[in-house]
Amino acid sequence: MNKQTYTLDQAKRKLEHFCAYRERCHKEVVAKLREMRMIPLAVDAVVVHLIEHDFLNEERFARSFARGKFRQKKWGKQRIVRELEARDITTPNIRAALKEIDENDYLDTFHEIAEKRWLQISDGLPSGKKSTGTLSRGRKKLADYLLYRGWESHLVYEKVNELTR
Known part of the structure; x- marks a missing residue:
């Protein structure tokens, strides 16, 4: 286990690099500082430093x-x-x-992944006459997949109905 201790300046430099690598949220930064065994007062000082110097936003x-x-x-x-x-x-x-997500891109992406996933699911269903039970399992799989990925339920159910007619 890492027992290294850090001075306040060392911790600031280390966290500057941590935040410069990619965007971080406050929660990640505080967790990293706690992992470094910094006391709460030092954690606050480092977070304030990172915000003031625009490493953390x-x-x-x-x-x-x-x-x-x-x-x-x-x-x-x-x-x-x-x-x-x-x-x-x-x-x-x-x-x-x-607001970073364009509404047209959003809907285009939704339709694209729903149709792609439906093709994957329907290829796995038994061929020949598709029983209603098999079809409803496919519908449920598609709906569950889209809902898990965070798409709105009204979009999901409209698309499931459209694809499985």
């Missing part, structure tokens, strides 16, 4: 997080909101983050 983190998770992982807004809330991001910052 919660709104910037939230915007970057939302853009990245939508573009890379194709998450829906609800999943993004859940994940940001788990990181203790404030509601105004979450609202700002969601």
Whole structure:
């Protein structure tokens, strides 16, 4: 186990590098400082230093997080909101983050992944006459997949009905 102790200046430098590598939220930074065994007073001092020197910015983190998770992982807004809330991001910052997602791109991505997933699921269903039980299992799999990824339920159920007619 790492028993190294850090001075306040060493901790500031280490966390500057930690935050410069990629955007971080306050919760991650505080966890890192606790992992480094810093006392609460030092944790506060380092966090204030990082904010003052623009290494740590919660709104910037939230915007970057939302853009990245939508573009890379194709998450829906609800999943993004859940994940940001788990990181203790404030509601105004979450609202700002969601504005990073273009509505047309959002809907295009939703339709694209729903149709792609439906093709994968329906290929796995027994061929020939598809019984209603088999079809309903496929519908449930598609709905569960899309809901887990954070897409809004009204979009999910409309798309499931459209694809499984």
